[in-house]
């Protein structure tokens with residue numbers, strides 16, 4: 001059996017990884033988002049390792065930093081024909097965890113496509129599943145919008161962003177508290193919302209009287225022309241369960257079409273044993289689950 005060598009990625013090898021990851025995981029890891037992540041300022045290639053077999057790259061893994069100091073996530077553990085390369089997958093994870101030890105970690109989790117051998121390899125290294133993530137897409141040609149609540153829709157501008165960023169922070173509670181913590185707290189989340197707008201994210205707010213009840217956002221042409229990244233639909237806790245989520249979702253779908261999009265894609269989480277309200281809302285509005293991922297955590 002060929003024995004792979006595991007080593008640090010070389011700078012000129014990074015460019016090919018998104019397509020490799022896509023191919024090795026049958027598209028569960030998508031190339032566009034990965035390419036953006038691997039070229040972002042927060043990505044440190046010293047935490048990225050590859051498996052090499054007879055001169056070809058056949059696997060990889062990366063240790064990435066969360067915005068919160070010393071909080072780390074292992075991602076992109078994958079290999080070409082991984083089921084016949086379990087040993088290389090184990091060697092990659094083992095190398096990544098050695099690297100983690102050098103970073104004074106205070107928190108460690110991983111995220112992986114929900115497929116073998118990755119899930120079992122993580123478990124064999126002491127990781128335990130904590131929640132699932134889904135990639136959900138809408139083919140906008142096949143959706144019809146039904147609204148039953150009257151809300152006043154306004155696009156969020158740079159001027160209204162500071163106020164709306166506070167509403168956003170409120171509207172992710174309590175489901176996304178785990179993520180708010182990973183992002184460094186509520187102020188950091190509000191800041192990120194404002195920065196997102198400057199970088200091309202677009203958001204609609206829905207108001208009833210003077211109160212903003214919900215938000216929905218997207219990044220047009222993110223994946224390719226006509227294919228948006230959907231940032232999700234959020235309703236302020238006190239207004240939930242009254243149809244505003246469905247209404248804001250409907251607004252999002254018609255807005256995306258007006259912006260020339262034919263497909264939108266969101267990543268959202270669910271619990272291990274049941275779907276979260278967001279995933280249910282999305283599936284009820286014509287979204288289809290494309291891929292499933294597992295988040296796992298390891299005690300330090």
Ligand SMILES: CC(C)(COP(=O)(O)OP(=O)(O)OC[C@H]1O[C@@H](n2cnc3c(N)ncnc32)[C@H](O)[C@@H]1OP(=O)(O)O)[C@@H](O)C(=O)NCCC(=O)NCCS
Nearest residue numbers: 232233234235240241242243244245246268277278280281
């Ligand atoms: C998801 C969310 C927007 C739903 O808003 P809402 O105003 O309560 O939703 P609606 O009253 O319009 O209900 C629409 C659908 O949402 C789902 N839903 C709403 N509340 C739910 C709950 N408590 N449990 C499970 N599903 C729920 C259901 O599918 C519901 O359809 P149904 O009434 O036919 O069962 C809201 O729970 C929220 O803001 N959650 C936090 C933000 C979030 O996770 N958004 C997705 C991020 S990607």
